[in-house]
Amino acid sequence: MKSRALSPNVVAKRLTIGEVARRTGVATSALRFYEDKGLITSERADTGHRRYRRDTIRRVSFILTAQRIGLTLDQIARALEQLPSRRTPSRRDWTTVAANWRPLLDERINALTQLRDRLDGCIGCGCLSLDTCALHNPDDTAATNGPGPRYLLGDSTPA
């Protein structure tokens, strides 16, 4: 017989939204927001309150780190979909997904490093000319990040 109710003897202790918030440093409002977006899931207690599985903490940590790398929540959601939904993800599961970040990180680091090198060159020569200075002639726009015109961000190409 499959138990549907949460018997405390069988399942590990679930966490309230406040507990997850305290442990991750993420506001409860943000956690609800993540749940709306499908990034995390919860069960409900009799009271209607959310109860999170313990590995939610790791999931939230994953989200935070992915954001630091520069991924949007949508991209992170897609990455999280690769995790097994039925069982608790194993170490291997997590590292597999995290390994996908490697090339993204490399790309971002390369873009910034190139920018820095060009900047050094430009400061050295004092040119900063639109025509001759490589700094202002980015051919690597797809790798850029941070705020800016949408089409520079590489998310979508301009019409």
Add this chain to the structure above:
Amino acid sequence: MKSRALSPNVVAKRLTIGEVARRTGVATSALRFYEDKGLITSERADTGHRRYRRDTIRRVSFILTAQRIGLTLDQIARALEQLPSRRTPSRRDWTTVAANWRPLLDERINALTQLRDRLDGCIGCGCLSLDTCALHNPDDTAATNGPGPRYLLGDSTPA
């Protein structure tokens, strides 16, 4: 006698907003937006149309590059204030301001590189544990970028 009207013999040819847009790849709406924000300035023709000085192109290029580095328009505005407003900025003026980017770039590159190294370590050991894994315990939040919770971006500290 100081001439107030724009005599084409005296001043270099001014650019229309369309010309600046074509040369920089920035939409006219964005250029007006930048002007509202005080990032660029213009004079007006008799028709009421904007007329930009030639060095506006460089100014816009500067803005674009600064955005690639990860600066907000407000930060860029503050940087541009360091430029001489009366005379056309010289090469030296530009490079001085651009040199300020250097440490910022370094910081961003270091933060990402650290993240990458930690990621490599974590993939190697397969831990990714909240407690033991350095990847998820960022002590360098101030240097992060990209979207994410405001207080992680280092723009303003949480209350």
Add this chain to the structure above:
DNA sequence: TCTTGACTTCAAGTTGACTTGAAGTCTTAC
């Protein structure tokens, strides 16, 4: 004459990642 294109202003809309506020439930402490 009329249309096209380039420009003008000003208000409102968009996207991402959330936060804030209002109104309500439930439990625990005094």
Add this chain to the structure above:
DNA sequence: GTAAGACTTCAAGTCAACTTGAAGTCAAGA
């Protein structure tokens, strides 16, 4: 018994960086 604290939902607000739309001006060309 009542007040505080933790939770609920749902709608609306916020911020950055723009874009879009409406309504209008002006000059040049067919």
